[in-house]
Amino acid sequence: MTAQTVRAAAVQAEPRWLDLDAGVQQVVDLIGEAAANGARLVAFPETFVPGYPWWIWLDAPAWGMQFVARYSTNSMTRDGAEMARIAAAAAEHRVHVVLGFSERAGGSLYMSQAFLDDTGKVVGVRRKLKPTHVERSVFGEGDGSDIQVHETPFGRLGALNCWEHFQPLTKYAMYSLGEQIHVASWPSFSLYRGAAQALGPEVNNAASLVYAVEGQTFVLAPCGVIGPAAHELFADTDAKRELLRQGGGFARIYGPEGTELAQPLPETEEGILYADLDPALLAVAKSAADPVGHYSRPDVFRLLFNANPNPAVVRRPALPTVEEPADLVPVDGSDLIPTA
Template sequence: MSVDHPRFRAAAIQAAPAFLDLDAGIDKAIALIAEAAGNGAALVAFPETWLPGYPWFIWLDSPAWGLQFFQRYHDNSLAYGTPQADRLAAAAREHGVTVVLGLSERKGGSLYIAQWIIGPDGETIARRRKLKPTHVERTVFGEGDGSDLSVYPTALGRLGGLCCWEHLQPLSKYAMYAQDEQVHVAAWPSFSLYRGGAYALGPEVNTAASRIYAVEGSCFVVGPCATVSPEVIELLCTDDTKRALLLPGGGFARIFAPDGQLMHEPLAEDAEGIVYADLDLGLISLAKAAADPAGHYSRPDVTRLLLNKTPGERVVPFSAPGVELEAEPAALLRTDDPLEVAVRN
């Protein structure tokens, strides 16, 4: 009996967020979901922290200067289980599409760079967090844990995602490849910062990172990428130095095939819109026939990856009557170091 491979249309959003305005951002997200679904998309992917926009203020000046925006950013980040979140789930259900939403997740007093995968029935498939915020992002966001390096079975194939420079982490990428990822959402915020100077932050490197992920992982990569609006420039760039650092535009949404082929005509970097590609997951076997990095093209006798997928709860309640104090429960012995976990076990 032959295998029936999913075939469907994917959509990558290239648009400016409604910066620091959660409700307006949700309105815009719902409109884009409707537009993509109307054009036949079964998967709609949004950029990193699209709600409520990427916090560009952290790159433009000192942390003390950026604090003037922080409360607004925190208050307009999305909390799960709220009426605002329910509206997004309802949009996915109404249009029968899978949505991968990039957001600043608010939980208690902390924020996390997150991706929320919502199924076509409006139910949550996964909620993941960026494992390690990049550079000055650590002044705003907390960290994810090993459970966030996961791939999920869906009607559209085995679906996963990473944010921004997680695509420069070789071990994190390999952890995803080894889970037989077929469709990968590479969420980017915009390639607008430090153009012409810090080349690793520009479109050449970052677009290449998405493309090489497709080739290395033998998977489709759907890469949404936001744009920076003139309104954000007006708000944040209060002098010539800042205006030289953050430029308008920066949209480089891309969808790549498992052989690295660009599957559509790109939009201009300052244009808002949606790029589409028709994915045939049957092509993955052709790519993996040449090089399956976690299969026939691997050498596990030489190199292997140790992946600790234990969720990183901060408090682990337990009840163990009669246990002496010096006999600590295993749950409290958990560590972020997977090698230490392996030794203890």
């Protein structure tokens, strides 16, 4: 990182559910708000545009089919007009952005994160390597090329989605790329509250905190919120409203040695967390433990990391055209014999 402190922001907000235009406008507005408060980097929750598909956790697939076409239509491409609007906002306000969005590519959707720099360039887009549990009924998976860390003026920036923070080898691959600022994007921690501890804020905020200390990185952990609009759309019974409670916003910002750097918001409140990231903390943290450096044991453990894209179709180059030899002449239109 540079020697200067940089202000970073983590969004805690309810998405504009299944409404692409409104969702993009919300992102543009939040970028402007963060920039007005001095942020040079702003991070958004998982699949913030057009919102996380909560129906997959609440009822049978037959019931959930009512959302499928609408969700696909309101998902965003990585290079379309909507991304261009967000990129223009990043350029206007001179901020870097990490945006969680449902990416539409052909007939498939992916849980993606876009990296935009302060000139409005889309530096990279990554996809969640393995969607979790019922997420696989909606989304495809990424490949090794989706392990990405990007150079910025204020440090090496990377990102993962949600339960990718419970994949030890994925994390180690990220650490190996020299990450200094990490975005841990989460959808909300309001699902199955009181019944599934692993989905709750204690466990998942612990994952973000451990990532910070284990990898010695700053961690921005933006988080979505479940509000009345989500209940209106997804929870048509009392049972579903109990399964998906309102609230769940638990955005956090952590230092590389475990310090909580921002005052949390109430879980039902929308807003932005801010923290000033002091690069001196990185040196302090790395001096104690560097898992891919002085604190590693490559003679005992090594990670095999295939960072190559893995496309479904590999096109072979066209074969060269074979020219007829000059000393051959046709006899009956099909046979060729040498000339005497």
